[in-house]
Amino acid sequence: MHLTSLVLPMLCLGVVIGVATAQTCDNGLAGVSKGEYCCTLGCGTCGGSGCSSRAEGLTGDDCCTSNIASNGILCADSGAAPCIGDVGDDVPNETEGFLGCFSDPADSRVFVQEISSASMTAEVCSEACAGSAYYGTQYSTECWCGAEGADYDANGAGVCDMPCGGDAGETCGGFYAMSIYEHDVDGGESDDPSYLGCYSDPADSRVFEQKISSDSMTAEVCSEACAGSAYYGTQYSTEHTVHASHVSTKTPSVVHTPPTLPDIVPLLCGNATHYCFAFYKQCWCGAEGADYDANGAGVCDMPCGGDAGETCGGFYAMSIYENDADDGESDDPSYLGCYSDPADSRVFVQGVSSAAMTAEICSAACAGSAYYGTQYSVECWCGAEGADYDANGAGVCDMPCGGDADEICGGFYAMSVYENGADDGVPDEFSCSGDAGVSSGSSCCEADCGTCGGSGCSSRGSGAASCCTSNIQSAGILCSDSGAAPCIL
Structure with a gap:
């Protein structure tokens, strides 16, 4: 046996081992390094003889230091080989919790x-893995927990x-490689105390009941x-309702992308597209004890119809909130809710119309109701x-009041309903006139006194306690407290 027949396999084996074990450059990026x-x-090795033809599919731009120097791509900017210099703390990923x-x-x-x-980003994956310690994106479109x-x-x-499907400016892993993040780092929590997370809501396993649909959701x-x-x-940005006789019982085993209208019609409707129509932006309600996370995490990546900066669930996925969270209660004790008010089934009688409308103006207009x-x-x-x-039933109240854009004044065939006379803890301003009483100075006598104070007051109405100013002043009862005569204004 020739010596070369022993040496060459060993040399080749050494090269193979060298490639397999050289996982990172000196700056921590995946690759092989030579100096900076x-x-x-x-490439196996960085630079040197034959660098332009060292590996199949790779060129001098990948493996030759002279090419890399000419291209001038900094590792601090690209975050991936081939590049020049140290990464330091400047790897281009601004997402909090990136590991x-x-x-x-x-x-x-x-x-x-x-x-x-197909709309994957780190944010979408973070919501999908809300209950996990870590999450990672891969292959542009995948999310792992x-x-x-x-x-x-x-x-x-x-x-x-690989760029993220939902944001080409963000990286979502690579080929058998994952961009990994840690949950619950500072600033990672939602500012909305009522938000519980994004959960899957498959058609055959609903937990909530649909309440309303609105393109202003x-x-x-x-x-x-x-x-x-x-x-x-x-x-949903778009939901499609199908005529019962045309519903397909086949559910796709995997849905990789949020659907567009052409995507979803074949899934739900087969060829019966004329039985499908869109309802925009759905709202679903869940009873006390509802197992809202029973179907696991979902992908919530669809903008709300009424606010594109807010997310309103996704395809068979729901953004879920808890009612009566700390900031969820109305401060107005007279407000009863938003209810449907179709033209052919009115319950109330129209009072007034005003471009300056508010709940306060309406309350005054309906004072006797x-x-x-x-x-x-x-x-x-x-x-x-x-x-x-x-x-x-419930309605969609999404129209601002004419007199106050920060207040809601019903909607399209929907009414913001209030109860008159609800106790808001502040006594109404008392007026000593008409049936409420007759006044003299700061004293308010009962109305049946005729006049308040003066000669013979003790023999009028209910007597001195009700009709004589001296008695009323001595009693010291304020009208603002009692709301009725006799009292002190």
Whole structure:
């Protein structure tokens, strides 16, 4: 046996081992380094003779230090080889909780896949893995969740170079590599104390009941619609209802992307597209004890119809909130809720219309009625004692008041309903006139006194206590406290 026949395999084996074990450059990025240069991992070595043809598919731009120097790409800017210099703390990822890019080979998974979405971002994945300690994005569209204590860096550094499906300016892992984040870092919590998370809501396993649909949907609108329920949730940019005889019983096993109208019609309707129509922005209500997370995490990536800066669930996924959270209660004790008020089934009688409409103006206009309600921003309606104001069910109140844009005055065939005379803890201003009484100076006598004080006051009406100013002043009862004569103004 020739010596070369022994040496060459050993040399080749040495090269193979060198490539397999050289996982990172000196700056921590996946690759192989030479001085300040970080070459692509597959180069084997960085620079040197034959660097332009060292590996199949790789060029001098990947493996030759002269090319990398000419290209001038800084590692601090790109966050991936080939590049020049130290990474330091400048790896381009501003998302709070980012831990780094780690290898995730198929035969050695550490996390569990949760969802796939063409709109994937770190934020979408964070919501989907709300109950997990870690989360990671991969292959542009995948989201994986990791339990507390998961050894996320067990497989070493990876190459994360694939843009996120939902934001091309953000990186969502790579080929068998994951961009990994840690949950519950500072600033990671929602500012809304009522928000519980994003949960899956498959058609065959609903937990909540649908309440309303509105193209002006927001969490606030839904909260009002579900005022009597323990939970509420928003869902879908578009929902399609199908005629019963044309509903397909086949449910796709995996849905990788949020649907557009062309996507979802074949899934739900087959060829019977004329039986499908859109309802925009749904609101669902959940009873006390509803198992809202029974179906696991969902992908909430659809903007609210009424506020594009807010998320209203997703495809078979719901943004869920708890009613009566600290900031969820109305400060107005007279407000009863938002109720449907169709043209052919009115319960109240229209009182006034005003471009300056507010609940306060409507209350005054309906002073002799048990109830009052605002509608269409400018209308005021009055309801008699015993009026069945909720007979038509919940409505969508999303129109600002003409007189105060921060206040809601009903909606399209929907009314913001109030009860007159609700105790708000502040006594009404007392007026000593008419049937309420007759006054003299700061004294208010009962109306049947005729006049207040003066000669013979003790023999008028109910006597001195009610008709004589000296007695009223001595008693010291303020009208602001009692709200009735005799009293001191």
